[in-house]
Amino acid sequence: EVQLVESGGGLVQPGRSLRLSCVGSGFMFGDSAINWVRQAPGKGLEWVTFIRETFAGGTAEYSASVKGRFVLTRYDSKSTVYLQMNNLKSEDSAIYYCIRWSGTLKAYDFWGQGTLVTVSS
Amino acid sequence: EIVLRQSPGTLSLSPGERATLSCWASQSVSSNYLAWYQQKPGQVPRLLIYGASSRATGIPDRFSGSGSGADFTLTISRLEPEDFAVYYCQHYDGSARVTFGPGTKVDIK
Numbered sequence: 001e002v003q004l005v006e007s008g009g010g011l012v013q014p015g016r017s018l019r020l021s022c023v024g025s026g027f028m029f030g031d032s033a034i035n036w037v038r039q040a041p042g043k044g045l046e047w048v049t050f051i052r053e054t055f056a057g058g059t060a061e062y063s064a065s066v067k068g069r070f071v072l073t074r075y076d077s078k079s080t081v082y083l084q085m086n087n088l089k090s091e092d093s094a095i096y097y098c099i100r101w102s103g104t105l106k107a108y109d110f111w112g113q114g115t116l117v118t119v120s121s
Numbered sequence: 122e123i124v125l126r127q128s129p130g131t132l133s134l135s136p137g138e139r140a141t142l143s144c145w146a147s148q149s150v151s152s153n154y155l156a157w158y159q160q161k162p163g164q165v166p167r168l169l170i171y172g173a174s175s176r177a178t179g180i181p182d183r184f185s186g187s188g189s190g191a192d193f194t195l196t197i198s199r200l201e202p203e204d205f206a207v208y209y210c211q212h213y214d215g216s217a218r219v220t221f222g223p224g225t226k227v228d229i230k
Contacts, residue, residue: 035219045158045166045209047219061217097165106213107156107171114165 002026002110004034004098009115012088020083020115022098030054030076033101035108036083038094038117046094050101051081066092088119123147125210125222133230140197142225144210149190154213157186157195160224161206169208170195197227205229 008020022034035050049072051060060072071084085092095114102109124147134140144155152173160166168177170186173193183198197204210222 037219037221044207044224045160045211045221047221050219063218101213102171105156105168105171105175105177106154107168107177107211108158108166109168109177111165111167 002100004100004110004112006096006098006112006115008083009096009117011118011120013121014089014119016088017084017086018088018117020085020096020098020117022081022083022112024079024081024098024100027100029079030074033103034072034074034081035099035101036072037097037099037108038092039097039114040091040094043094048096049083053103085117088117090119093117093119122218123150123212123214123220125212125220127208127210127222127225129225130223131226131228133228134200135230136200136202138200140195140200140204140227142195142197142208142227144188144193144195144222146191146193146212150212151215152189152193154215155186155188155193156211158209158211159204159206160209161203166209200227202229 003025012018036048049062051072069087074081097114098112099108100110128143155173157170158166174186185196207224207226209224
């Protein structure tokens with residue numbers, strides 16, 4: 001069974017940093033692109049970042065709203081991706097979902113349950 | 122940068138009725154990378170349609186997707202009580218960017 005489990009969310013002050021983790025199981029982690037999508041309370045879905053499969057270089061892309069502040073890395077030996085979020089702003093407050101991208105379907109096929117990040121003084 | 126728009130913002134219908142949801146892109150996109158997701162209150166989104174018209178595993182056949190170019194449609198042929206939710210279209214440009222539409226809420230009339 002495919003599972004993605006996020007952790008690391010919490011309350012943080014503006015300007016501070018937070019690191020989210022996502023552990024995958026039940027699939028070949030290194031062969032999957034992993035995305036983060038966030039959802040502010042009562043709002044829609046916003047793509048944040050993705051990291052390519054290891055065979056595709058394992059490089060990451062970012063939305064304009066987080067580029068330069070967030071860094072996504074993967075450690076396939078641990079089936080884990082880390083989202084380092086720096087210089088957090090109030091508008092970064094959201095549920096952050098870790099999601100597997102299916103290269104076959106060309107869509108998001110498995111979602112984690114999400115972890116809540118609240119940026120507030 | 123591709124922008125996705127969805128209409129209507131809210132669709133008020135009764136169980137048994139047909140729902141037609143629209144998604145259109147600011148420019149022509151590859152239908153291979155156009156997907157639809159359903160999100161119920163308090164739940165994680167789930168994949169309904171991929172490749173603009175293919176149903177994901179376990180999705181009932183009352184859900185169908187169509188369209189090409191810049192205009193796409195999600196149709197629910199006969200609404201069941203569990204179908205009242207928010208629906209998002211989503212596109213990947215094939216290289217570096219993923220975009221979601223703002224969503225259409227289907228609620229009970």
